Amino acid sequence: xxxxxxxxxxxxxxxxxxxxxxxxxxxxxxxxxxxxxxxxxxxxxxxxxxxxxxxxxxxxxxxxxxxxxxxxxxxxxxxxxxxxxxxxxxxxxx
Amino acid sequence: xxxxxxxxxxxxxxxxxxxxxxxxxxxxxxxxxxxxxxxxxxxxxxxxxxxxxxxxxxxxxxxxxxxxxxxxxxxxxxxxxxxxxxxxxxxxxxxxxxxxxxxxxxxxxxxxxxxxxxxxxxxxxxxxxxxxxxxxxxxxxxxxxxxxxxxxxxxxxxxxxxxxxxxxxxxxxxxxxxxxxxxxxxxxxxxxxxxxxxxxxxxxxxxxxxxxxxxxxxxxxxxxxxxxxxxxxxxxxxxxxxxxxxxxxxxxxxxxxxxxxxxxxxxxxxxxxxxxxxxxxxxxxxxxxxxxxxxxxxxxxxxxxxxxxxxxxxxxxxxxxxxxxxxxxxxxxxxxxxxxxxxxxxxxxxxxxxxxxxxxxxxxxxxxxxxxxxxxxxxxxxxxxxxxxxxxxxxxxxxxxxxxxxxxxxxxxxxxxxxxxxxxxxxxxxxxxxxxxxxxxxxxxxxxxxxxxxxxxxxxxxxxxxxxxxxxxxxxxxxxxxxxxxxxxxxxxxxxxxxxxxxxxxxxxxxxxxxxxxxxxxxxxxxxxxxxxxxxxxxxxxxxxxxxxxxxxxxxxxxxxxxxxxxxxxxxxxxxxxxxxxxxxxxxxxxxxxxxxxxxxxxxxxxxxxxxxxxxxxxxxxxxxxxxxxxxxxxxxxxxxxxxxxxxxxxxxxxxxxxxxxxxxxxxxxxx
Numbered sequence: 001x002x003x004x005x006x007x008x009x010x011x012x013x014x015x016x017x018x019x020x021x022x023x024x025x026x027x028x029x030x031x032x033x034x035x036x037x038x039x040x041x042x043x044x045x046x047x048x049x050x051x052x053x054x055x056x057x058x059x060x061x062x063x064x065x066x067x068x069x070x071x072x073x074x075x076x077x078x079x080x081x082x083x084x085x086x087x088x089x090x091x092x093x094x
Numbered sequence: 095x096x097x098x099x100x101x102x103x104x105x106x107x108x109x110x111x112x113x114x115x116x117x118x119x120x121x122x123x124x125x126x127x128x129x130x131x132x133x134x135x136x137x138x139x140x141x142x143x144x145x146x147x148x149x150x151x152x153x154x155x156x157x158x159x160x161x162x163x164x165x166x167x168x169x170x171x172x173x174x175x176x177x178x179x180x181x182x183x184x185x186x187x188x189x190x191x192x193x194x195x196x197x198x199x200x201x202x203x204x205x206x207x208x209x210x211x212x213x214x215x216x217x218x219x220x221x222x223x224x225x226x227x228x229x230x231x232x233x234x235x236x237x238x239x240x241x242x243x244x245x246x247x248x249x250x251x252x253x254x255x256x257x258x259x260x261x262x263x264x265x266x267x268x269x270x271x272x273x274x275x276x277x278x279x280x281x282x283x284x285x286x287x288x289x290x291x292x293x294x295x296x297x298x299x300x301x302x303x304x305x306x307x308x309x310x311x312x313x314x315x316x317x318x319x320x321x322x323x324x325x326x327x328x329x330x331x332x333x334x335x336x337x338x339x340x341x342x343x344x345x346x347x348x349x350x351x352x353x354x355x356x357x358x359x360x361x362x363x364x365x366x367x368x369x370x371x372x373x374x375x376x377x378x379x380x381x382x383x384x385x386x387x388x389x390x391x392x393x394x395x396x397x398x399x400x401x402x403x404x405x406x407x408x409x410x411x412x413x414x415x416x417x418x419x420x421x422x423x424x425x426x427x428x429x430x431x432x433x434x435x436x437x438x439x440x441x442x443x444x445x446x447x448x449x450x451x452x453x454x455x456x457x458x459x460x461x462x463x464x465x466x467x468x469x470x471x472x473x474x475x476x477x478x479x480x481x482x483x484x485x486x487x488x489x490x491x492x493x494x495x496x497x498x499x500x501x502x503x504x505x506x507x508x509x510x511x512x513x514x515x516x517x518x519x520x521x522x523x524x525x526x527x528x529x530x531x532x533x534x535x536x537x538x539x540x541x542x543x544x545x546x547x548x549x550x551x552x553x554x555x556x557x558x559x560x561x562x563x564x565x566x567x568x569x570x571x572x573x574x575x576x577x578x579x580x581x582x583x584x585x586x587x588x589x590x591x592x593x594x595x596x597x598x599x600x601x602x603x604x605x606x607x608x609x610x611x612x613x614x615x616x617x618x619x620x621x622x623x624x625x626x627x628x629x630x631x632x633x634x635x636x637x638x639x640x641x642x643x644x645x646x647x648x649x650x651x652x653x654x655x656x657x658x659x660x661x662x663x664x665x666x667x668x669x670x671x672x673x674x675x676x677x678x679x680x681x682x683x684x685x686x687x688x689x690x691x692x693x694x695x696x697x698x699x700x701x702x703x704x705x706x707x708x709x710x711x712x713x714x715x716x717x718x719x720x721x722x723x724x725x726x727x728x729x730x731x732x733x734x735x736x737x738x739x740x741x742x743x744x745x746x747x748x749x750x751x752x753x754x755x756x757x758x759x760x761x762x763x764x765x766x
Binding site for chain 2: 033035043045047048050051052053054055056058060061062064066067069070071072074076077078079080081082083084085087088091
């Protein structure tokens with residue numbers, strides 16, 4: 001069920017963000033200082049997903065990797081900085 | 095104006111928006127604050143200061159843990175939404191971090207739907223002005239449909255707080271119209287709520303675009319990011335952290351602390367002499383001895399370390415205030431993840447350097463149950479403020495006041511924590527479990543000297559109260575039990591072993607022989623340590639009558655330190671073993687109580703306590719036996735029985751790990 005929702009999300013956003021789209025990759029593969037549009041939060045952990053949502057980290061929103069520190073990713077979402085680990089960065093599909 | 099004479103106002107807002115700082119500022123209370131998300135874990139109440147409240151309405155403020163939304167994710171967030179929903183506050187103050195409107199206002203729009211008047215405190219306005227962010231307060235207020243007051247809760251005056259309180263009183267009993275329309279949303283249907291929440295974010299975006307002008311784009315690199323790249327650097331992060339901690343310990347325990355302690359101990363000595371003088375010869379020697387050696391001596395021995403503790407608390411408060419803690423969590427995450435914990439586990443441990451109880455309580459922000467329980471179980475291994483006198487006493491008496499002694503103890507603590515975590519994750523069979531780490535990185539700021547001083551004084555006060563109550567009673571009891579035998583006759587000189595205390599502590603002392611300190615006096619001190627760790631010092635002072643050696647002309651404990659060592663009859667190695675035993679056994683009962691409430695599981699609690707006992711025993715055994723081997727070339731006393739005990743303990747843990755590994759294997763098999 002979840003996948004149906006997110007698939008819809010992807011197609012909707014893909015049509016909106018030409019050029020930036022391309023093949024889906026996760027944030028861990030992303031470049032520093034590049035703004036990405038989130039396509040999907042890929043996790044079975046519904047709580048995590050809704051938590052990320054309250055931070056403003058959900059499909060359609062912008063995310064930037066600020067730096068990679070000690071195997072963690074510093075990201076900018078809305079107007080805040082967060083440190084996330086690689087597992088979480090891999091769950092954010094851009 | 096409302097007719098009510100007494101109103102209750104709830105402080106809500108995102109984590110680290112400054113709720114508790116604002117709460118402290120408006121109530122004059124001294125609740126723990128820190129520059130990271132999730133410092134406050136329980137609600138706190140206080141009345142608004144008279145000076146700020148120009149109305150005749152009595153206002154009670156309730157500080158709540160931070161929340162990002164009304165839908166709870168962590169347990170402290172459910173405290174917030176539960177309180178707002180069930181306790182019907184008259185007004186809600188929504189503290190909004192003005193540097194992050196686009197996230198904060200999401201929660202604001204939800205609060206506006208509760209049919210309770212909301213006042214927005216646009217906080218950290220100094221920070222947003224510094225970034226040249228311009229916020230149109232009037233339009234914001236109009237768009238939200240509620241009053242908005244600019245505040246700087248960290249500032250002493252001209253901070254907007256008076257304005258805030260009068261606005262709160264003004265809106266009491268009034269109705270506001272929620273700006274975001276939730277008609278047609280089925281709250282029971284998750285999809286419907288999700289869709290509406292997305293629209294809500296769109297709505298917030300629209301407001302922000304209308305009221306906010308930014309010069310600094312958030313997604314661009316800043317100086318702060320450059321600082322992060324150094325402090326949380328892959329390789330530099332750990333050495334920098336070690337250096338910072340070393341500075342904290344060496345200033346508090348080897349430099350400034352002892353310097354202040356010197357003067358302080360002088361005062362205690364004069365007090366002792368004064369009481370002794372005023373008692374005269376008319377008082378019975380037993381009574382005067384209980385008063386002088388038992389109470390003043392024992393308590394004085396503990397209180398003498400107050401300056402060291404206050405300096406430590408001061409430095410920790412600075413550290414907590416500047417924003418570095420969240421970076422330490424980032425640095426440690428990589429290592430803690432390898433042992434099944436998360437970087438967040440480091441925060442309870444650093445808080446635990448002050449006191450294990452708030453340390454254990456702050457594990458509540460860790461979402462994963464096993465990680466939370468493991469952290470609660472291991473946090474007490476970080477030597478707390480109460481253990482500091484014990485460390486300082488032994489460092490002074492046996493190791494010539496070496497600063498490295500203290501620092502080493504903290505790093506041994508960290509090593510034990512890592513080992514402990516590794517064992518727990520294996521035993522629980524969750525070595526393959528995955529968990530996510532996400533932590534907000536707050537902006538750095540220059541730590542407030544005033545706030546650190548206030549925090550230091552309040553913790554110092556708590557320490558003195560403890561010394562004047564629990565520790566005083568324990569020392570009096572120890573002294574009485576040592577003075578009398580079971581027939582309630584005063585123990586004759588040379589027959590000290592017949593005292594109540596000696597006969598009670600002796601059976602325990604036997605168990606401690608393989609650790610190098612099988613004397614009943616030392617056993618008694620270790621036991622009283624479970625009531626409060628400071629008691630170890632107090633009891634030692636009482637049972638050995640060494641109070642007078644903790645006076646100093648030059649540096650704390652230097653004078654006569656050789657004599658203290660002689661009286662205790664310990665080699666340096668045995669003393670180190672004894673110190674480690676006291677540091678790494680279970681914490682005081684109060685901290686065990688905190689472990690109980692955070693673990694919420696008896697099996698974990700008892701397992702944790704057993705683990706702590708075992709760890710203390712094994713570490714002390716190794717230290718003593720290996721140390722004795724190195725220094726004298728022979729084994730220490732009681733090696734064989736000790737070895738058997740240690741082997742049994744280690745064997746049992748290995749058995750549990752094996753069992754846990756099988757559980758893990760089965761989990762893998764199931765999931766593939």
